[in-house]
Amino acid sequence: MAINTILMDFKVNEPAKLDSGSNIQTDVHQVLEQFIPGLNMHMMQDCGPDGILILWSGPRSCLVTLRAFRGPGLISISIEYYRGEEEDALLSFDQVRTIESLLIPKLNSIRSHKYPAFKRGGILNRYLVSSDERVLEYDFDKLLFEEKTAHQKVQIYHSPTFGNMLVLDDLQNLADSDIIYTETLMQRGKENYEGKEVLILGGGDGALLWELLKEKPKFVTMLEIDDVVMQSCKKYLRNSCGTCLDNYNGENYKIIVADCVQWLDKYITDGTKFDYVFGDLTDIPLSSTPQGEIWDFIRLILNKALKVLNSTGKFMTHGNGISCPTALAMYEEQLKKLETPVDFSRDHAFVPSFMEDWVFYQFNCTSSCLH
Amino acid sequence: MAINTILMDFKVNEPAKLDSGSNIQTDVHQVLEQFIPGLNMHMMQDCGPDGILILWSGPRSCLVTLRAFRGPGLISISIEYYRGEEEDALLSFDQVRTIESLLIPKLNSIRSHKYPAFKRGGILNRYLVSSDERVLEYDFDKLLFEEKTAHQKVQIYHSPTFGNMLVLDDLQNLADSDIIYTETLMQRGKENYEGKEVLILGGGDGALLWELLKEKPKFVTMLEIDDVVMQSCKKYLRNSCGTCLDNYNGENYKIIVADCVQWLDKYITDGTKFDYVFGDLTDIPLSSTPQGEIWDFIRLILNKALKVLNSTGKFMTHGNGISCPTALAMYEEQLKKLETPVDFSRDHAFVPSFMEDWVFYQFNCTSSCLH
Incomplete structure (x- = not known):
């Protein structure tokens, strides 16, 4: 059960076409009522420079809204109705296609578009x-x-x-489909984890831990704050996490349910060092205006993580979609502001369930890096 | 420049909340006017069982439509305005998120959703x-x-x-990203094209031809009806088609701009045979109700293609998304109705630019197949 909203839009070549609402009303109604019998005009208003507004109402709580924007010569139509659990669609996408093709000549449209129904509120x-x-x-x-x-x-x-x-x-x-995500994050085939000490910050889905364990590390420690993530992935994401979330204390790994910041502080105080640290926490914020707190948090984690790396250690993390060059550039800007300078490299991979190409980072402390 | 339409929806737990339109009007207006100054109520109607309809209008041809569906306890909001070439968005997605979070307590909503603006008519x-x-x-x-x-x-x-x-x-x-499409279609690594006679039906993007030529076939013939596809791909899809569309008569291939049905008939009359025939024509129709003509066309092509295959020949083609099990099943149904019986196998691959998993078919004539 959901509200179904179907959007259509038409670019009109002759502005004169938009002079009279009543012509549009007649033309559009004639087409729509073939598919929605019982559709009646509810309201029509000429809003001057804002154009024309027409509402029709019909069966199944159907409301059709038409707006004609005179300036750009555009018409938008929205058909919205309520579809109950067992009910058929009021209009199939094939019917929407037919409506579009019937309206094009009536509206003298030179460009048009239609969307399948948005299913809302379910x-x-x-x-x-x-x-x-x-x-x-x-x-x-x-x-x-x-x-x-x-x-x-x-x-x-x-x-x-x-x-x-x-x-x-x-x-x-x-998702189950995303082994490429974990393999690119860990740079499988390019990095050697055998006999290494590894720390994962976050990583609650268990996929990174599971893949790392196949590479015979000395020990992997994972710090994840949200046990519910692990418990649900243990049950439903076994394709990715295997059996590693069944037991939080394994032979060569342990999972600590805790805030990683506190543990990083403890490691810094203790002088504990790792060969690899993974940042598998929240995503980089998208916004192009610096959002102080989020970038502060990212720098905070990075500064602490670099302090628990040994001199040949590496920090590896996920970045953002390649469609976000501004956010990626801002992230790289942050790296210049770290307490210890870092060199970094980038890799990327198309992650199926993200439906986009994703960037991953690898950091080395530079030669001037103090330990 | 485009019409921007922002959709939001809210599930309300207490139906009593939907008793009075004027309460909803006041609550929602109070939130929205913080982000859209100058927004005024334009109309409010109680439509009885169909619920409540409220319209507000504001600057930049902005029209906000709210509908409250009493039965299911759902509220839908649409915010639509015109955004010119150089203009900023009226609302960023971050602001839409904030509006959602402010409306949740006001509407006593237990579930809500918002969409980034649909950019329409550009x-x-x-x-x-x-x-x-x-x-x-x-x-x-x-x-x-x-x-x-x-x-x-x-x-x-x-x-x-x-x-x-x-x-x-x-x-x-x-797309440039989709080498996997061509490689799965041709079953690279599983089929040997060296010294073989190959026929491509369609394939105007040139990608299949280009990849086949790398496998040293004896000769490839391609029958594509639409020269505009080839001319545009030659210019803009060179990552996929290489140089093979630069010349329609190559050393070991030729491209014929023609309807493949006529040529298949000619080959059948001549007795010309091929080791491989590729069906790289229009997609399988989605609809689950048999659309006579389209299935007829598919069977027509298959019947003719099988007649120009030699006794060990194979027909290879693309199918449909794995999200369309009904359409795939109907396609496989058609195969039982062919003039010569066929065995078939399936493969599938996630095609990046399709953003979905795609099925590919390979047909063998069965032993009873007459040549």
């Missing part, structure tokens, strides 16, 4: 956004898990395309 | 659909080529994520 939300705020509709068919924790909203969906998929606060995190 | 359309009719917003930043031919609308967009991308009649066709 239990299962299928719409997420990309790193650069584009709308992506997923083929989710089941919500397997949902819980609001003290830290975030944790959801696991099933998608025929991507398998089970972890979504945190409406952000794509990791 | 020259560059960024919205395409998946095989199962989901909305996908691409990061297109340039329309490199557009022409309406006698056969279809041919467009080439540039995307930072996928590179240059061929779009035919608003359907994703092939």
Whole structure:
């Protein structure tokens, strides 16, 4: 059950076409009522420079809104109705296509577009956004898990395309399809983890830990703040995390449910060092205006992480979508402001469930780096 | 320049909340006017069982439409305005997020969702659909080529994520990122094309021809009906087609601009045979109700193609998204109705620019197949 909203738009070549609302009313109504019998005009207003506004109402709480923007010569139409659990769609996408093709000659339109219905307000939300705020509709068919924790909203969906998929606060995190994410993050084949001490900050889905364990490290410590993420991934993301979340104290690894900042401070005080530290925490913020607190947090983590690396150590982390060059540049700006200077390299990979190309960073302390 | 439409929706737990339109009007207006100064109520109507309808209007031709659906306890809001070429957005997505968080307590909402603005009516359309009719917003930043031919609308967009991308009649066709498409279609590494006679039906982007030529075939013949596709791909899709579209008569290939049906008939009459025939024509129709003509066309092509295969020959083609099990099943149904019986195998791959997993078919004539 959901509100269905169908959007269409038409570019009109002759501004004269938009002179009279009543012509548009008649033309559009004639087409629409073939598909929505019982549709009646509810209201029509000429709003002067703001154009024309026409409302029609019909069965199934259907409201059709038409706006004609005189300046740019554009017409927008929205068809909105309520679709109950067992009800058929009021209009199929094929019918929407037909409506478009019938309206084009009536409106003398030179360019037009239609969208499949947006399904709104249901239990299962299928719409997420990309790193650069584009709308992506997923083929989710089941919500397997949902819980609001003290830290975030944790959801696991099933998608025929991507398998089970972890979504945190409406952000794509990791799906069954995304081994490339973990392999690019850890630079599999380029880095040698055998016999190494590794620290993971975050990483609650368990995928990084699971893949690292295959490389025979000496010991991996993982610091994850949200146990609900791990418990849900243990159940629904086993394709990615294997058995490593079944036991928080393994032979050559341990998982600590804690805030990583406190533990980093403890390691700094103790003088504990690692060969690799992974930053697998929250995403880089998108906004191009510096959002003080978030960048401060990123620098805070980086400064502390670099202090627990041994002299040949590396810090590896995920960046952002390549569609966000501004956010990536700002992240790289932050690196110049760190207490110890760093060299960095970048890699990228198309992550299926993100539906975009993602950037990953690898940091080396430079020769001047003090330990 | 485009019409921007921002959709939000709220599930309300207490139906009593929806009793009075004027309470909702006051609450929502109070939040919205912080972000859209000068927003005024334009109309409010109680439509009984159909719920409440409120319109506000404001600067920049802004019209806000709110509908409260009493039965399911849902509220939908649409904020629509015109954004000129050089103008800032009326609301950033961060502001939309803030509006959502302010409205949740006011509306006693237990579930809510917001979408980034749909940018409608501009020259560059960024919205395409998946095989199962989901909305996908691409990061297109340039329309490199557009022409309406006698056969279809041919467009080439540039995307930072996928590179240059061929779009035919608003359907994703092939992008720079999609070598996996061609490699899965041709089953690279599993089939041996060396010294073989190959026929391509369609394939106007040139990618299949280009990759096949690397495998040292004896000769490849390509039958493509739309020269505009080839001319535009030659210019903008060189990453995929290399130099093979520069000359339609190569050393070991030729491209014939023609309807493949006529040529298939000619080959059948002549007794010309091929080791491989590729079907790289229009997509399988999505609809689950048999659309007579389209399935007839698919069977027609298959029947003719099988007749020009030699006794160990194979027919290879693309199928549909795995999100369309019904359409795939119907396609496989058609195979039982062919004049000569076929065995088939399936492969699949995630095609980056399609943003979905795609199915490919390989057909063998069965032992009973007559030649």
